[in-house]
Structure formats: C-alpha cells, structure tokens
Amino acid sequence: MAIKVVAWRCPQNHRCPAVRACPAEALKQEGRAAPVVDEDLCVDCGACVEVCPMGALQYAETVAVVR
Template identity: 45%
Template sequence: MAVAYVIKEKCPQDHACPALPHCPTQAIVQRGYDAPAVLAEQCIACGKCIKVCPKKAFQLKE
C-alpha cells in the first residue's frame, strides 16, 4: 500500500506546512516549524499533500 512521506531536504522548515489542512485523515503532523511528518498508519495516499506543497517535498512510496 502506498503512503506519503516528506523529503526533508526540500522542506524549508520555517513555516506552517500548507498541506496540514488538506489531509483528510490528519496523517500529517508538525511540531512548531519543524519538517512535517506523515503517520503511515493514517495515510490513505490520496495525493492532496503532493498537490498543495509548493516545494514538492511530499512523495508517495509503496
């Protein structure tokens, strides 16, 4: 099953993640302005995070 993940090198980590409000299962978490993380057990691989991230820091993996 595919899940999203974050490529930390592409994430500037100085802002609130724009993908957070778009995740229908709240699988994206962020502490402060650190790089966001994806909770694999909640991710449904819908791809919404990939579409809204301006830095293309989200990807899907099998």
C-alpha cells in the same frame, strides 16, 4: 503506495499547508519542522503531494535513495 517527506526540500520556516490539506489528519508538524506522516492514518489520497509548493511530500516510489 505511501507518502514520504523529503526533509531537505522543506524550508521548515512556516506552517505546512499540506497539514491543513490532509483530510485524514495524517500529517503532523511540531513547530515549523518538516511534517511527519502517520502511516496508520494516511489514506494515500495525494492531497498533501498536490498542495506542497516545494515538492517535499512525494509518493514513496518517486523518492530517490542517496548514498
């Protein structure tokens, strides 16, 4: 189960609290952009999903495909 970033849900105007919550240091953020998940480091613990106030971090199977 992978964690994905839904960029349109992220306000991209602050330091992401989920980056600090990740025990595996798998989330990276450049400036105030939406964070990026390093899938090689991610242990799918869900800490980032729980702490994100905007719901921008989600389990991959819950992310809808928009056409």
